[in-house]
Amino acid sequence: LDGAEALTFAVLEAGQSDVYSSKEALRGFQAQVEQLATDGEPGRRKGLGLWMLGKFKEAVEQLANYDGDDVADFTRARALVTLRRNAEAQPLFARLSTAYPEEPKPRCGALETALELVIAKGDADVAADGLEQSLAAAPESFKATAEFDYLTGRVAELRRDWQTALDCYGE
Secondary structure, three states: OOOOOOOOHHHHHHHHHHHOOOHHHHHHHHHHHHHOOOOHHHHHHHHHHHHHOOOHHHHHHHHHHHOOOHHHHHHHHHHHHHOOOHHHHHHHHHHHHHHOOOOHHHHHHHHHHHHHHHHHOOOHHHHHHHHHHHHHHOOHHHHOOHHHHHHHHHHHHHOOOHHHHHHHHHO
16 A cells, blocks of 8 residues: 555555455555555555455545545445435446446445335335346447456346346356
8 A cells, every 4th residue: 555556446456455464464455554644645555455455434524634535536436326225326427437337346345235225115016127228328348348247147137037147147
C-alpha cells in the first residue's frame, strides 16, 4: 500500500492473497493500514487497505472522501454491495460503466445493483425481464465475458431455470 505502484482494483484483488498468506502477513498489513493518515493519498490508500481487510463499513466511510476517484469509487461500490447498500452503490457503478464502457466489472456492478433494487421491491419476474433486456442491449464485447455469463445465470435463477443457471456459472 505504501509503494509507488499505482493502485488499480486489479492490483488490490491480486494483493489480497498476499495479505492473507499468513498470520504474520495479515498482522503486518493491518498495522500498515492503521498507521496511514486519513487524508490525501495516504487516506485513499488507507480506504483501499480497509477494503482489502474486509472492513467494509470503515472502507466506505474513508473512501467517501475520494468521490470521483475511479479506483476509490469502484472499491467503495464493492464494499457497499457487500453491506447490502445497493442503492448507494448503483450510481457509482453506473458512472464507472459509462466512463469505461469496455470494462466488464463496472457494467456488471451497475446491472446487478439495479437488479437487486428491483428484487427488493418483490417482483422477481420484473427484475428478470429488466436484466434480460439490459443484457440483450449490452455491447458485444460484454457478451463475451464471465460477468455476462454470471448475469445470464442470475436471470435463469429468477426464472427457476436451474440447469441453465448452472451452465452459465460453470462456463
